[in-house]
Amino acid sequence: MSIESTLAELGLSLPPAPKPAGAYIPTRRTGNLVFVAGQVPLAAGQMVATGSVPSQVNMETAHKCAVQCVLNGLAAIKAEVGSLDAIKQFVRLGVFVCSDAGFTEQPKVANAASELLVKLFGDKGRHARAAVGSVALPLGSPVEIEFIVEV
Amino acid sequence: MSIESTLAELGLSLPPAPKPAGAYIPTRRTGNLVFVAGQVPLAAGQMVATGSVPSQVNMETAHKCAVQCVLNGLAAIKAEVGSLDAIKQFVRLGVFVCSDAGFTEQPKVANAASELLVKLFGDKGRHARAAVGSVALPLGSPVEIEFIVEV
Amino acid sequence: MSIESTLAELGLSLPPAPKPAGAYIPTRRTGNLVFVAGQVPLAAGQMVATGSVPSQVNMETAHKCAVQCVLNGLAAIKAEVGSLDAIKQFVRLGVFVCSDAGFTEQPKVANAASELLVKLFGDKGRHARAAVGSVALPLGSPVEIEFIVEV
Numbered sequence: 188m189s190i191e192s193t194l195a196e197l198g199l200s201l202p203p204a205p206k207p208a209g210a211y212i213p214t215r216r217t218g219n220l221v222f223v224a225g226q227v228p229l230a231a232g233q234m235v236a237t238g239s240v241p242s243q244v245n246m247e248t249a250h251k252c253a254v255q256c257v258l259n260g261l262a263a264i265k266a267e268v269g270s271l272d273a274i275k276q277f278v279r280l281g282v283f284v285c286s287d288a289g290f291t292e293q294p295k296v297a298n299a300a301s302e303l304l305v306k307l308f309g310d311k312g313r314h315a316r317a318a319v320g321s322v323a324l325p326l327g328s329p330v331e332i333e334f335i336v337e338v
Numbered sequence: 339m340s341i342e343s344t345l346a347e348l349g350l351s352l353p354p355a356p357k358p359a360g361a362y363i364p365t366r367r368t369g370n371l372v373f374v375a376g377q378v379p380l381a382a383g384q385m386v387a388t389g390s391v392p393s394q395v396n397m398e399t400a401h402k403c404a405v406q407c408v409l410n411g412l413a414a415i416k417a418e419v420g421s422l423d424a425i426k427q428f429v430r431l432g433v434f435v436c437s438d439a440g441f442t443e444q445p446k447v448a449n450a451a452s453e454l455l456v457k458l459f460g461d462k463g464r465h466a467r468a469a470v471g472s473v474a475l476p477l478g479s480p481v482e483i484e485f486i487v488e489v
Numbered sequence: 490m491s492i493e494s495t496l497a498e499l500g501l502s503l504p505p506a507p508k509p510a511g512a513y514i515p516t517r518r519t520g521n522l523v524f525v526a527g528q529v530p531l532a533a534g535q536m537v538a539t540g541s542v543p544s545q546v547n548m549e550t551a552h553k554c555a556v557q558c559v560l561n562g563l564a565a566i567k568a569e570v571g572s573l574d575a576i577k578q579f580v581r582l583g584v585f586v587c588s589d590a591g592f593t594e595q596p597k598v599a600n601a602a603s604e605l606l607v608k609l610f611g612d613k614g615r616h617a618r619a620a621v622g623s624v625a626l627p628l629g630s631p632v633e634i635e636f637i638v639e640v
């Protein structure tokens with residue numbers, strides 16, 4: 188079954204490929220690695236939420252944001268390589284969570300992204316990861332995620 | 339025309355290769371990828387500015403800082419591979435902007451770096467990018483930029 | 490002399506391979522590169538320290554944390570490739586230091602990690618590095634370090 192079918196079974200679908208929020212490109216391929224620019228939770232041109240976790244954005248909403256970042260990243264990868272089925276493995280996720288001082292549950296936010304990738308791709312979806320807090324993110328985003336994948 | 343000629347036409351020039359601010363090296367090559375250590379806006383041994391954006395450092399100065407980070411990164415790459423003309427493509431920029439809580443325009447700061455690379459290198463200068471806010475950076479820097487390039 | 494013998498001479502030893510703090514894996518190999526997930530200073534299941542540098546965690550303790558992150562990273566690499574002697578070179582360290590606003594000595598904290606790698610691996614231990622401040626880190630960690638190594 189294709190990855191996009193699995194996505195549909197989860198009640199999710201791929202958005203249009205994201206446009207960059209600046210003077211850069213969504214993906215750059217070098218050899219068999221694709222580097223995906225940091226994704227924020229834009230859905231149909233609107234941020235799913237904005238603000239810091241957890242004072243302004245609760246954990247449930249932060250999880251939704253992380254999922255949207257993954258969907259946008261997948262759309263960018265598809266635009267680069269033609270199909271999500273061309274992905275051999277995910278290599279690294281960089282997850283930045285806009286955090287109140289003293290917030291320590293960045294991994295729980297990041298897990299929403301990691302778990303979706305494993306649901307979709309199985310062992311190919313597993314990856315190394317750095318999840319850290321950030322004082323402020325572009326567009327007021329609660330979460331930003333960048334990806335390295337092998338194709 | 340060589341990249342350094344283009345740089346001169348823009349009224350810019352390459353500084354001496356940066357010295358690391360710690361126990362590491364400015365660049366590490368693996369295969370045809372060169373990883374460049376995080377650059378801060380040192381020019382002739384002095385920081386272009388210090389502090390958080392925008393309360394202590396305005397956008398215009400932040401742009402200047404981003405440009406200086408790029409110049410220092412280019413000098414480091416030249417020291418590694420001999421000539422900027424050996425660069426096949428930029429792959430990824432990691433851009434950290436020392437940010438007040440609530441500041442959301444990290445992409446605008448990062449654009450000063452990205453746009454300079456495209457002016458200098460054309461399509462080869464385009465790259466994936468993560469731009470995030472940071473509560474504090476080395477030497478009080480308003481901006482830190484790291485690079486991955488393919489040679 | 491093997492790397493683990495050198496480690497013993499320094500009075501250090503390799504902990505058991507770290508378990509991930511979330512839905513990801515400690516290492517992902519692509520070609521001859523191993524990406525190591527962000528490590529926090531867990532030792533025997535306890536954090537060496539928690540809090541922000543320097544108000545809650547002083548420099549000496551922050552150095553100890555950075556060393557523990559390296560030991561955990563080395564344990565993860567050994568679990569992936571069988572022996573630390575298989576490492577050809579360290580490529581990049583990403584060092585996040587939980588920082589008070591205005592703290593600027595992230596490189597000094599990161600140096601504890603970088604210097605240990607050079608003591609253990611000589612020139613192979615040298616690496617490009619980004620050291621930045623973070624408002625908050627997983628588990629309240631003062632330091633998080635991720636690695637890219639060539640094997």
